[in-house]
Amino acid sequence: MSPQCVIDSPLSSEGFGLKSSKETAPISSVLPHEDLSLGPLRDPNCMPRYPCAVVSQYINLLQKNHGYCLYLASHICQHAGDWFVHIAALLVVERLAPGSASALSTLVLTKTLPLLLLSPIGGALADTFDRRRLMIILDIVSAVVVLGYLVALALNNIAILYITSTLRSSVLSIYEPVTRSIVPLIVTDATELKKAVTLNGVAWSVMIMIGGVVAGYASSHIGIEACFVIDSITYLLSAYVISLLEGKYSVGGKCRGVDGLSTKSLCGGHFLSSLLLFVRPLGSFVGMTRDLISYLWVCGFGLLTMMKSSGSLTWGAADILNVSFAKVEGDEAATGQRLGLIYTSIGIGCLVGPIVTNLFTDPNRPSTLQSACICALALMSLGWIGLSSACEIHSSLDTFPMVCVFTMVRTLGSSTIWMNSTMILQQLSKKDILGRVLALEFACAMGFESLSACLAGRFKDAGYGDTQVAQAAAAIGGTLFLAWSIYHLFGGGAAHQYFNRRHDKASGTNTEVLHDAFIA
Secondary structure, eight states, X not given: OOOOOBOOOOSOTTSSSSSOSSOOOOHHHHSOOOOOTTGXXXXXXXXXXXXXXXXXXXXXXXXXXXXXXXXHHHHHHHHHTHHHHHHHHHHHHHXXXXXXXXXXXXXXXXXXXXXXXXHHHHHHHHTTSOHHHXXXXXXXXXXHHTTHHHHHHHHTOHHHHHXXXXXXXXXXXXXXXXXXXXXXXXXXXXXXXXXXHHHHHHHHHHHHHHHHHHHHHIIIIIOHHHHHHHHHHHHHHXXXXXXXXXXXXXXXXXXXXXXXXXXXXXXXXOHHHHHHHHHHHHHTHHHHHHHHHHHHHHSSOGGGGGHHHHHHHHHTTHHHHHHHHHOOTTOHHHHHHHHHHHHHHHHHHHHHHHHHHHTSOBTTBHHHHHHHHHHHHHHHHHHHHHHHHHHHTTTTSOOHHHHHHHHHHHHHHXXXXXXXHHHHHHHXXXXXXXXXXXXXXXXXXXXXXXXXXXXXXXXXXXXXXXXXXXXXXXXXXXXXXXXXXXXXXXXXXXXXXXXXXXXXXXXXXXHHXXXXXXXX
């Protein structure tokens, strides 16, 4: 089955769907009248609830959609080296600034602040240009930038390390909304999209599991330098694989706002034309952002762009505490191995979370996805409570296995909220504004993660222990759980009845029409 390469938007060229170009149908005509009391069990298109049948559904998606297979392979390659760099960078900071939580939090800030500031630009580019070509270019740039870590190691200069981390994250901040917003163009069916998003999360989780162990071993036996070289190679592999994907993956035949310049100039043609393709959309960034805010104000689910931020505010302290949990005084090799095991535990939790959640959610009833996100906040709080308990008894015995177990519990929640919050926005948002919606969601999440990591580092350097920091994270998660539960119970966001009527394929009812009806 060939992917739909270009979306022919039904929206008026004068706006972003705030008013339909055609007369809006009455709400009664676009919402099917049927008993929803049996939920997903009545829907023949809903994913089976038995494990073997669920696996066969994922295999079926890969067999039918060759384009998504290539995307998934590129996704795996792109993330394969991420955890090598993540663990290696933490070890380098610990080597150059031993025992400094502020130095660790600074490293986290160099990774998250560019994501906060530049992700909206990535969203604007994703809504303007061919997303596949953008992915290729950004992968190649990342492969070059990551080599700066080797310079920092050779000179033992932590400032160069911070600069390289900032540059790498700057490229990633543009790449992230592009790669996430291309998925609905490759996988257009709502049920299939849910499986595709889940597979992306599974692949990411497997990369953490494998990368955690292998990176811990590589850093202690081969050398930290090897971790950075591996990351550079995986970026090049990702660029090659996604280049095999055929078709044009943009939301229009021409790039809007570029006066007729074709996206073909992005990878070829005159240098000046290619340069204008990037510069001119930045000039209209303010206008595009204004349209985004207007859209989120009336769409009925705008607050859900902050759901992932709620999770990141809870998990933001993890990187700071993970180094403390793994530290073996005077033994960098053992510290690296234990840190690798912690990230393997993270991978296991992130792998299991979305798979289990899929057994209880229905892609045609977004309220179930929102419920899963809210329950995930409770799981994260439970994990932090367990980690704080491990810190309290740390002096009497080795609690490292306990740390790994409750890390898995915490990441069961974090992976669930990460995947399902994005899935809600992918299903409910207009396609031609989806890049900006996802970019805003991602930027907000990174901003709150930066805040959480910075506060954790400051508190630790001020004399507060790991126990107090973990307890604070648990309290934040519990408070957010209560707040979102109230929001859900009162029909907010995806819990609204208009978004929970299954698509009537026979009459052509879809999310786009429901949008127009809701806004009207």
